[in-house]
Amino acid sequence: MRILITGATGNVGRNVVEQLREFAPDAELRALSRNPEAALPADVELAVGDLAAPETLADAFKGVDAVHFINFAGEQYGALPDPAAVVALAEQAGVRRCTVLGGVASGPLERLLEASSIETTHLRPVEFMSNAIMWWAEPIKAEGAIREPFGDRLSAMVHPSDIGAVAAKVLLDGGHDGRSLVITGPEVLTMQEKVRVLSEAIGREIEFVELTVEEAHAKWRGEGMPEGVIAFLTEALGNTPDEGKTVVNTVEEVTGRPARSFAEWAAEHVEAFR
Structure with missing residues (x-):
């Protein structure tokens, strides 16, 4: 079986590659990247191409049975300019099955895949544990404190x-055609509980300083964050939808093993916070 992973050097794509190698060592893996020098495992074939430029994808889809899609283009998460061409190329190549990593709502790529001959499963993960590195690693190392609202x-x-x-x-296995799989961890935590878990993992106290919304906005603006992102964060953090704070059993249902906890993730990444 040959599987194409788009976004293969991203946070999720790297893990798709890793888990495919674990579950199916004999599967032939091909990673799509715009970077001809992308760092990949030695047994993963590199296909240079871009979902935003369908004319670059014919060779990437050739001989592929299944595809892991992302539904955006580039580092700024822009919309795909011609998703219909992408889906047409995948169908012409004989792709039978795909997963699509996206948000709560379906976009044009998802809808086109649903209408195609390709068995399509939507992946709807909630907040990534790895966001803790992006948001908190530097302030923890610099001052031993996290300053956040909510x-x-x-x-x-x-x-x-x-x-x-x-x-x-x-x-690898199929069986989820047309489903939208919400993917969560095994527990619900507050911001303060996350800080406690990280403190225990790194072996030193981390102070949590709760900001007002106004203070958070000032902090984010000072960090150069665009107003659109500030508005998004205010809504996402201050009014988290039920889907983002409700545990579901998708991981164990699909993989046969329980979801990993934040404590497990923190233990694996202690050096990022020291």
Whole structure:
């Protein structure tokens, strides 16, 4: 079986590759990247191409049985300019099955895949545990403190490896055509509980300083964050939808093993916070 992973060097894509290698060592893996020098495992074939430029994809889809799609283009998460051409190329190549990593709502790529001959499964992960590195690693190392609003916010955040594992099993085994799989971790934590877990993992106290919304906006603007992103974060963090704070059993249902906890993730990444 030959599987194409788009976004293969990204946070989720790397984990899809890793989990496919674990579940199916004999599968032939091909990674799509715009970078001709992308760092990949030695047994993963590199296909240079871009979902935003369908004319670059014919060779990438050739001989492929299944595809892990992302539904955006480039580092700024822009919309795909011609998703119909992407889907047409996949169908012409004989792709039978795919997963699509996306948000809560379906976009043009998802709808086109649903209408195609390709067995399609939507992956809807909630907050990534790995966001803790992006947001908190530097302030923890610099001052031993996290300054954030909404300290009581609840999150059922998920380990990126579990997203990769769900994608890998669906690509390999099928059986989820037309489904939207919400993927969560095994527990719901507040911001303060996450800080406590990280403190225990790194072996030193981390202070949590709860900001007002106004203070958070000032902080984010000072960090150069665009107003659109500030508005998005305010809504996402201050009014987290039920889906983002409700545990579901997708990981165990699909993979046969329980979802990994935030404590497990933190233990694996202690050096990022020291």
